[in-house]
Amino acid sequence: MEMMSNDLLIKNARVWPSADAEVIEDASILIKDGELIRIGKFRARANTLIDVDGCLVMPGFVQTYLHLCQTIFRGIAEDMPLLPWLKNYIWPMEASHDPASIRASAILSCAELIRSGTTAFMSMETVRHTNAVFEAVQETGLIGVICHCLMDETGGYKPLTVELEESLAECDVLLDHWGDHERLQLGVAPRFALSCSGDNMRETCDYAREKGLLLHTHASEQIPEVELVKERTGLLNIEYLHSVGLTGPDVGLAHCVHTEPHEREILVETDTRILHCPSANLKLASGIAPIPEYMKAGLTVSIGADGAPCNNRFDMFMEMREAGLIQKPRLRAQALPVADIVRMATLEGARTLRQEKEMGTLEKGKRANLIFLSPDRFHVISSKDPATNVVYSHEASDVMLTMVDGEILYEDGRLTTIDEAALRKTVVEQRQKLEERAF
Amino acid sequence: MEMMSNDLLIKNARVWPSADAEVIEDASILIKDGELIRIGKFRARANTLIDVDGCLVMPGFVQTYLHLCQTIFRGIAEDMPLLPWLKNYIWPMEASHDPASIRASAILSCAELIRSGTTAFMSMETVRHTNAVFEAVQETGLIGVICHCLMDETGGYKPLTVELEESLAECDVLLDHWGDHERLQLGVAPRFALSCSGDNMRETCDYAREKGLLLHTHASEQIPEVELVKERTGLLNIEYLHSVGLTGPDVGLAHCVHTEPHEREILVETDTRILHCPSANLKLASGIAPIPEYMKAGLTVSIGADGAPCNNRFDMFMEMREAGLIQKPRLRAQALPVADIVRMATLEGARTLRQEKEMGTLEKGKRANLIFLSPDRFHVISSKDPATNVVYSHEASDVMLTMVDGEILYEDGRLTTIDEAALRKTVVEQRQKLEERAF
Structure with missing residues (x-):
């Protein structure tokens, strides 16, 4: 596999490509320029490597x-x-x-x-x-x-x-x-x-x-x-x-x-x-x-x-x-x-959204919009079916990483594109001003 | 306030003593031998101090x-x-x-x-x-x-x-x-x-x-x-x-x-x-x-x-x-x-449980069974009423600390009384054995 300056390899994943597919265990995902290049069991090298340590990786x-x-x-x-x-x-x-x-x-x-x-x-x-x-x-x-x-x-x-x-x-x-x-x-x-x-x-x-x-x-x-x-x-x-x-x-x-x-x-x-x-x-x-x-x-x-x-x-x-x-x-x-x-x-x-050719499943050629879900939460470790876990057991905080077009927007509990402290302060201020204007 | 070897002071809390009480802002809770001694706005010293930095503190x-x-x-x-x-x-x-x-x-x-x-x-x-x-x-x-x-x-x-x-x-x-x-x-x-x-x-x-x-x-x-x-x-x-x-x-x-x-x-x-x-x-x-x-x-x-x-x-x-x-x-x-x-x-x-004199609210003389909820989550920062937030906005992962009888069982994402890694391993093993015996 050729190395690219902007490619990204996700490895050690339980990849669940879509609601209608089986989970692929110990799988990898190769992403280039924000696009899904390859999904499955393969070896490759890439500029950036993310070892997800058994997380379920599924479409956002x-x-x-x-x-x-x-x-x-x-x-x-x-x-x-x-x-x-x-x-x-x-x-x-x-x-x-x-x-x-x-x-x-x-x-x-x-x-x-x-x-x-x-x-x-x-x-x-x-x-x-x-x-x-x-x-x-x-x-x-x-x-x-x-x-x-x-x-x-x-x-x-x-x-x-x-x-x-x-x-x-x-x-x-x-x-x-x-x-x-x-x-x-x-x-x-x-x-x-x-x-x-x-x-x-x-x-x-x-x-x-x-x-x-x-x-x-x-x-x-x-x-x-x-x-x-x-x-x-x-x-x-x-x-x-x-x-x-x-x-x-x-x-x-x-x-x-x-x-x-x-x-x-x-x-x-x-x-x-x-x-x-x-x-x-x-x-x-x-x-x-x-x-x-x-x-x-x-x-x-x-x-x-x-x-x-x-x-x-x-x-x-x-x-x-x-x-x-x-x-x-x-x-x-x-x-x-x-x-x-x-x-x-x-x-x-x-x-x-008329974008089913671009997102909604993890398939070659689609945009790399995906999430990682922790496999370690107490509420999923004795349960195996990904759909059951996603619908009835997982919670928001089980999301470990959120990616859009190959860009990480959230990882390890932190947003990468939003200043969280500033946002909290602004929201409190703006809510108060808004209420004063409204009522 | 006398200092005791086993006392604990919680400070900088939004204390919500019960479903039927108002929140007390900037409040403290003094606990001794696992019992609630004092709740409200007061100053005290204690052997152990927990600054909860604005968390909502409510009954477990x-x-x-x-x-x-x-x-x-x-x-x-x-x-x-x-x-x-x-x-x-x-x-x-x-x-x-x-x-x-x-x-x-x-x-x-x-x-x-x-x-x-x-x-x-x-x-x-x-x-x-x-x-x-x-x-x-x-x-x-x-x-x-x-x-x-x-x-x-x-x-x-x-x-x-x-x-x-x-x-x-x-x-x-x-x-x-x-x-x-x-x-x-x-x-x-x-x-x-x-x-x-x-x-x-x-x-x-x-x-x-x-x-x-x-x-x-x-x-x-x-x-x-x-x-x-x-x-x-x-x-x-x-x-x-x-x-x-x-x-x-x-x-x-x-x-x-x-x-x-x-x-x-x-x-x-x-x-x-x-x-x-x-x-x-x-x-x-x-x-x-x-x-x-x-x-x-x-x-x-x-x-x-x-x-x-x-x-x-x-x-x-x-x-x-x-x-x-x-x-x-x-x-x-x-x-x-x-x-x-x-x-x-x-x-x-x-x-x-016939224990309403011992728990279920935060009142002097009751057991110190309580939880801290983060005030910083995006899903609560623009909302003020504690009951609304607890019922319709908060999620499990907003619990920052869980205490029973003054003893901390969970803090900063870690359980204090359970070996989490060992539990995960045991659960997977026992689930498999149990299925083999059952079916």
């Missing part, structure tokens, strides 16, 4: 639904139903963001994501300051589709109402700045049927498809929302979203907890992407999304933590465990096998 | 339902319904235990418990080798009520069938050895209505009450179990348990997922203790126990992880989070407030 997680801008609100409004939670706390806090507070929130989010093994994400931000989110995420090294949020009807809550033209003009500016970025992409997110006009949604869809951007919205999270849409439009929520263009393989619909058979047919026919948020659906009392039914129907389902104020974590291990556990009493103990859950958390996430 | 968790002997089976039987899971995997593994394998399982359990902040527990072991569990737990320093299991009818599964006289004779021996232990107590556990004869349950109750021991059984975990009891006895399960003596403040009933109004009346009238196992009830597809209803009726409810093969963790943080989340879609977002959950995980656990 892909979370397809987060609100980075809300992380700094964590704990502000607990144990409340969705609508008062949104209107009395989340929207006023979002409206009070400035670039400094949204930046602190985004970096805090990335710190938690990297430490817990998420290497790529899609997020819905707010109606302003999306550029500050891009700048923050860029510094951390994560891969992200960052969606600018559109709301032209907010039920009388003026501070978050932005005209469509102004929103799309901001998207133009964002595209100018970030359109060619290697790790970051712009997406567009009309927030949900009740905070956007039909014209807004239709024109945003046209804009996104003209520019090749992903679309993202909330859908059918709670029954009062579905009923209000029915009352206003005469249509079921998914029927309505379909009528304005918000279905298709380029659309990520968060939640989809309450859907009727005809709506499910539309989702299948249009190959729309379901973004499952198990913890948040419990925390806001929304319900349990029929995920095994969606998967059986052939839908692409991936997982996201939603926002910190309704979770309260950004931890894929918690989401995978919850995704598995909550289906069982409703269906049976065999519902949603662990391999399906890991696939949702990795490859199906990548597919939702 | 009390888990009231575990199977230490099953921990080494973790991952053996996944995503299966209860009865085949029990009969094809758990019982054959239990029957194949020898003192060495059960010892490895018990120490592994204690390692996970200590690291994740549990300082006291009640466990149901198997029909043999309970002395080896006592010996193992004693070495770790945890406080425990270890229940010897009785099964005289096991549906044709002979290897775990033990005559009542033999079981009670073993209890006599255990009492002789451990009756005066400071941290360990014997309890007795007729396994459940379907694996014990009525005489067995009645005589075990008499025995326990004569000796002053706690009683413990499974109750109404799944509908097939409840139906079988009805078929055999003509009674509802709790009615039947009541008829044989298995109700009262000295009885811990695990699960109680499926109970009818009349059964709930019996539980309330007899002040029987409910042991809630939210994760295990989901994992085995049992259902969601009506915990807010039980609490409203005045019942004492505490929390346990059940066994590692149906969880797969022994982590009170996971159980608290799950306990809170699963009630919300069924009731409403305000169901089961966080302070109630923390109280269940601490004081109500202590009450169930």
Whole structure:
């Protein structure tokens, strides 16, 4: 094997290339220029060598639904139903963001994501300051589709109402700045049927498809929302979203907890992407999304933590465990096998981001986005199956290393791209200022 | 303040004395001979000083339902319904235990418990080798009520069938050895209505009450179990348990997922203790126990992880989070407030162990059973309420120190009473031998 100046060899690994593959014991991974060159049992030399001493090496997680801008609100409004939670706390806090507070929130989010093994994400931000989110995420090294949020009807809550033209003009500016970025992409997110006009949604869809951007919205999270849409439009929520263009393989619909058979047919026919948020659906009392039914129907389902104020974590291990556990009493103990859950958390996430050829599994030619999990924790040492361990036993702190494009973002308990002490200080300061502005 | 040779001062703490108290900022705790002497804002000198640098200091968790002997089976039987899971995997593994394998399982359990902040527990072991569990737990320093299991009818599964006289004779021996232990107590556990004869349950109750021991059984975990009891006895399960003596403040009933109004009346009238196992009830597809209803009726409810093969963790943080989340879609977002959950995980656990005067809160005169939680984790630094953080944000690895009776069992990522490297090696060896014997 030829030696390259920028190559990296991982050795002594239990490599688990994907949810559908067997573990390769005592294996190696060769990486060059951030790309996976070779995976398996082989000998090679490289400029940089990492002996992982028996760690499980697997693809990094892909979370397809987060609100980075809300992380700094964590704990502000607990144990409340969705609508008062949104209107009395989340929207006023979002409206009070400035670039400094949204930046602190985004970096805090990335710190938690990297430490817990998420290497790529899609997020819905707010109606302003999306550029500050891009700048923050860029510094951390994560891969992200960052969606600018559109709301032209907010039920009388003026501070978050932005005209469509102004929103799309901001998207133009964002595209100018970030359109060619290697790790970051712009997406567009009309927030949900009740905070956007039909014209807004239709024109945003046209804009996104003209520019090749992903679309993202909330859908059918709670029954009062579905009923209000029915009352206003005469249509079921998914029927309505379909009528304005918000279905298709380029659309990520968060939640989809309450859907009727005809709506499910539309989702299948249009190959729309379901973004499952198990913890948040419990925390806001929304319900349990029929995920095994969606998967059986052939839908692409991936997982996201939603926002910190309704979770309260950004931890894929918690989401995978919850995704598995909550289906069982409703269906049976065999519902949603662990391999399906890991696939949702990795490859199906990548597919939702339209990057399944680049990430989501460890395969030659894909980007080197991976994590190391400790084999030494008391909660896994008597258990052998990697999928069982990853879904039901491992926790965030078992992540020993997080790598994106061959670059180490976290190792030995330390983030490499974020000044942790400065971040803690900034978050406390910005949270206080934000609360003073909001309330 | 007089200096003592065995006193200890904790300073610079955010002390949270109980679920029902406010946090005391910049506080200290003085401990002497393992007892809490003073808590609050004061200055003192002591032989040993621990500056906790802003950690949250709170009571250690009390888990009231575990199977230490099953921990080494973790991952053996996944995503299966209860009865085949029990009969094809758990019982054959239990029957194949020898003192060495059960010892490895018990120490592994204690390692996970200590690291994740549990300082006291009640466990149901198997029909043999309970002395080896006592010996193992004693070495770790945890406080425990270890229940010897009785099964005289096991549906044709002979290897775990033990005559009542033999079981009670073993209890006599255990009492002789451990009756005066400071941290360990014997309890007795007729396994459940379907694996014990009525005489067995009645005589075990008499025995326990004569000796002053706690009683413990499974109750109404799944509908097939409840139906079988009805078929055999003509009674509802709790009615039947009541008829044989298995109700009262000295009885811990695990699960109680499926109970009818009349059964709930019996539980309330007899002040029987409910042991809630939210994760295990989901994992085995049992259902969601009506915990807010039980609490409203005045019942004492505490929390346990059940066994590692149906969880797969022994982590009170996971159980608290799950306990809170699963009630919300069924009731409403305000169901089961966080302070109630923390109280269940601490004081109500202590009450169930009949040790509420000695532990469960940080108060003068109680035993110094406490944990330190890091204030620096990304998932808590923007959130202020301790109950919210403990239930929905903190994870096991946020425990920085675990103390029982003033003795440090875990600090800076290391266990002080368990040789971790030796444990890992032993667990792997014993698991393999056990599987060879069982299958």
